[in-house]
Amino acid sequence: MRLLSRPELIATLQDTSPESLFLDPLLDQAQIGAVSIDLRLGYDFLVSVLTRRPAIETHPVEGVKRRGVQSYFQETRRRLGDRFVLYPHQVVLSTTVEYLALPVNIMAEIMVRSSYGRLGIGISTTMQPGWRGTVPLEIFNHGNTPVEMVVGSCVCQAHLYEIDTPVSYIDGTASRKYFGTVRPTVSKADHDTELPVLSRMGRMS
Amino acid sequence: MLAAAPNRDSALGLLQVVLRSVETHPAVQISNALKDHVVLVLQSASQITSNPANIRPETPAEAIELALHIRGHQSLTDEIAHIQAFENIRSDFAKELLKSLQSIAA
Amino acid sequence: MLLKSNLRLLLAQLNELGETPYFSSELDTLINELQDVLKRLLKKLESTPPAINIDIATYLATHVWKLTQFLTGSTTKQIPYEVVFAIERAASEWTTKKSVITTAIIQEANFFYIGGNPGFFELAKTELGVDIGSQPVQIALPFIYRHKPLFCIPLFHELGHYVDSSNDVIKASMLISPEDVGPDLPGLPTSIEIGKMAVEERELWKQTIQKHRQEYFADLFSAAYMGSAAKGFLQEFCPDEPISTTHPATTSRFSLMDDFVSERSNAILELFQNALTARGLPRLSKRYSAIAVQGTFGNVRPAIPQNDLEVFGLFEAGWQFLCDAWDTPNELWQNLSEDQRERIANDLTEKSIRNRMILDGWNAAIIAS
Numbered sequence: 001m002r003l004l005s006r007p008e009l010i011a012t013l014q015d016t017s018p019e020s021l022f023l024d025p026l027l028d029q030a031q032i033g034a035v036s037i038d039l040r041l042g043y044d045f046l047v048s049v050l051t052r053r054p055a056i057e058t059h060p061v062e063g064v065k066r067r068g069v070q071s072y073f074q075e076t077r078r079r080l081g082d083r084f085v086l087y088p089h090q091v092v093l094s095t096t097v098e099y100l101a102l103p104v105n106i107m108a109e110i111m112v113r114s115s116y117g118r119l120g121i122g123i124s125t126t127m128q129p130g131w132r133g134t135v136p137l138e139i140f141n142h143g144n145t146p147v148e149m150v151v152g153s154c155v156c157q158a159h160l161y162e163i164d165t166p167v168s169y170i171d172g173t174a175s176r177k178y179f180g181t182v183r184p185t186v187s188k189a190d191h192d193t194e195l196p197v198l199s200r201m202g203r204m205s
Numbered sequence: 206m207l208a209a210a211p212n213r214d215s216a217l218g219l220l221q222v223v224l225r226s227v228e229t230h231p232a233v234q235i236s237n238a239l240k241d242h243v244v245l246v247l248q249s250a251s252q253i254t255s256n257p258a259n260i261r262p263e264t265p266a267e268a269i270e271l272a273l274h275i276r277g278h279q280s281l282t283d284e285i286a287h288i289q290a291f292e293n294i295r296s297d298f299a300k301e302l303l304k305s306l307q308s309i310a311a
Numbered sequence: 312m313l314l315k316s317n318l319r320l321l322l323a324q325l326n327e328l329g330e331t332p333y334f335s336s337e338l339d340t341l342i343n344e345l346q347d348v349l350k351r352l353l354k355k356l357e358s359t360p361p362a363i364n365i366d367i368a369t370y371l372a373t374h375v376w377k378l379t380q381f382l383t384g385s386t387t388k389q390i391p392y393e394v395v396f397a398i399e400r401a402a403s404e405w406t407t408k409k410s411v412i413t414t415a416i417i418q419e420a421n422f423f424y425i426g427g428n429p430g431f432f433e434l435a436k437t438e439l440g441v442d443i444g445s446q447p448v449q450i451a452l453p454f455i456y457r458h459k460p461l462f463c464i465p466l467f468h469e470l471g472h473y474v475d476s477s478n479d480v481i482k483a484s485m486l487i488s489p490e491d492v493g494p495d496l497p498g499l500p501t502s503i504e505i506g507k508m509a510v511e512e513r514e515l516w517k518q519t520i521q522k523h524r525q526e527y528f529a530d531l532f533s534a535a536y537m538g539s540a541a542k543g544f545l546q547e548f549c550p551d552e553p554i555s556t557t558h559p560a561t562t563s564r565f566s567l568m569d570d571f572v573s574e575r576s577n578a579i580l581e582l583f584q585n586a587l588t589a590r591g592l593p594r595l596s597k598r599y600s601a602i603a604v605q606g607t608f609g610n611v612r613p614a615i616p617q618n619d620l621e622v623f624g625l626f627e628a629g630w631q632f633l634c635d636a637w638d639t640p641n642e643l644w645q646n647l648s649e650d651q652r653e654r655i656a657n658d659l660t661e662k663s664i665r666n667r668m669i670l671d672g673w674n675a676a677i678i679a680s
Contacts (some may be wrong), residue, residue, distance in 0.1 A: 018606065018610050022612050024612075024613060024615060024666055025666045025669055025670050025673075027669070027670070027673050043392075043665075075389055076389070077389055077390060077392065079392065079672075080669055080672060080673075081672075081676075097669065099612065099613050099662055099666070101610070101611070101612050132611040132612065134662070152669075179611070179647075179651070179655075180611050180647075180651070180654070180655040180658060180659070181658065182613075182658040182659070182661060182662040182665075183458070183658075216428070216429050216430060216479070217430075218370065218428060218430045218431075219370070219429075219430030219431075219433055219434055220430075222364075222366045222367055222370045222430075222434075223367075225366050226364050226366055226367070234362065234363060234364055235364055235367070236437050236438055238436075238437035239433075239434070239437040239438060242433060242437060253486060254486075257483075257486040257487045258487075260483050260486065260487065260589040260590070261589070261591070262589075262590055262591020262592075263591070264590075265429075266429050266477070266478070266479045267429070267430070269479040269482050269483050269486065270479060270482055272486055273482050273485055273486055276486070276489075277510065277514070
C-alpha cells in the first residue's frame, strides 16, 4: 500500500479516463497538499435529536414495533457560506461538498484537519476502492463548547493509498448501502446480514 | 400538470375595488395616481376591444383581461369608449360593470 | 377593528419571519417592503377620518396575507435549492423584474406556481408609496420529491402557467384569434361551428378553448426547457387521459410537443408566438443545450454543466438516462436495484446542478473580493 503524493494526486485528477480519480468541484488547487487533499464541509446535515425512546435499536425484535433510525435525526440544508453550529457531544451526519469517485486500486482515509481537531471536532472515515459519492462525514464535537462551522470550509483531509490488488466496490455479490449518495444517510446497520443470525442465536441459547 | 391552470387572482381585482368605491363612496379618497391608472386600463381595454392589434408589451394586464370580458357586452364597450377622465365614470356604470365582473375573484 | 388587528398580527408575523436564523436573506428586502406596506396602511387607518379608502385597505391587507402565507415555507430547512436555481434562471428570461422565489414543501401530490397580484403592487405604489422592487413567486412541490429534480419537471409546466398568467399571453391570444377564428383545437368544435352557436353556448366553449390553450402553452413552455422529458414525464404520469373541459387529451398534448421539439410548424404554436410577440416576450424556442451524461452518470459521477443552458439540458438528459438505466442498465448499473437506479439518477442530477451553483457562486465571490 502506497501513499500518493502531490504530483501523483494532480496527475490522477487530471486524468479524464473513466477509471481515474474524480473529484468535483475542486474549488481551489491549494486544496491539494503534499500528501493529502483538503475536503470541504457540505451543505446537507442530519442532526441527531433526542426522543422518548431509550435507545436506537440496531436490529428490530421480531413482533415488536420499532422506531426507524431516520426518526432520530432531523434533516436540514444550508448554502455555502452559511453557518452551522455543532454542540458539545452532538453527532451530526454530513458529507463533503466534493463528489469523489475512487479507482478500483485506490482507497482513501479521511480525517479531521488539525485546525478543527484542536477545537474538539472529530471526523474519521475510510472510503473503499471504487467508492462513488460525496464523502460521508460523521462529525462529533468532543469538546464542551459549541463550535460554529462555515459550510464549505476545509474541515477534513483525504489521504489516498494505492493498493496492490484492485477490488471492485460494487459487484453482484455485495449490496452497497451508501453507494452513489450525495447527502448524508442515516445508519443502515440494521441491514447487516449477520443480525438476524445473531438474533436467532440469542433466542436459541 | 393534471390540475387545471391555477386560477390566479384576477388582475381585475384592483379595478373592482375602485369601481366599488365609485359606486358606494364617491367622495372617499383615491389617489390621483390610481385614478390615472384606472383610466389607462379602461382606455386601453377600449382600444384593444376595437382592434386587438393595439395590444402592446406595455398594455396593462387588467386591460387585456377587461377587454376579453367586455368584448361581448356592447353597452359596456360603448360606455368605456367615452371615458376620458376618472370623473367620467358614472356610479351606475360602475355598478353595471361590477355586476358583470361578479364571477371574477378579486 | 378586525382589519387593524389583522394588520398588526401580520406585522408581528413578518417581524418573526425576518428574525428566523434560517430565513433566506434574499427575501429580507421583500419582508421589509411588506412591513412598510402594513405600517403605512395602519398609519392611514389610524387617522381621523381614515386617510385611505377602506375597500382599498382591505384589498391590500388580503394580499399581504396571501403573500405572507407562502413566506413561512421559506423558513424550512429543506429548500430544494437545486430545483429553485433552475426555476429562477428560467423565470429570469421572462420578466424584467427580479423574481424572488419562495418554496413550500407540501404533502400532496401537486405542484404550484403562483405570483403576486399586479393589482396589489400597483396599489401599494399609488396609495402607500411603497414600490415593491421584486416579483415574489411561490412554488410548492411534494415532500417526497424534494430531492428528485427529475420528478420536478412539472414545475416548468407550472412556470409556463405563471408566465402566461402574469403577462396575459393566452388572454391576448383570445383577443387576437378569438374562438370563432381559430386555430381549431383537437377534439373541440371548429371555429366555424362555434361562430354559429348561440351566445351562451359559445361562451362556454370560449372558456374551454381558453383553458386548452393555457395547457398547450404550458406544455410547450416546459418543452422549451425540458425537451423530450416534458412529454416523457407526462407519458409516465398520465399516459392516456381523455379530453376534458380543462385539459386536452394527452395524445393531443404529445403531438404538439413532438411538433415543437422536432421544429415542425404548427398553427397552435404560431398562435402563441404571435401573442408572445404582442406582449413583448421572447418566442418559444429551445432554451437548453444537450449535455451528454452517458460517460458521467453511466460511471456514477455527476456531469459538469458549463452554463445555464446545459443545466436545463440536464433534465432531458437525466430523464432519458434514468429511463434507459431502468430498462437496459450498463454493466455498472445492472448491479443496482430499481430503487437505487432511480435514487442515483436523481441524486446525480441534483449534484450536477449544485456543483454548477457552487462554482458560479465561488467565482463570483472571488471576483468581488
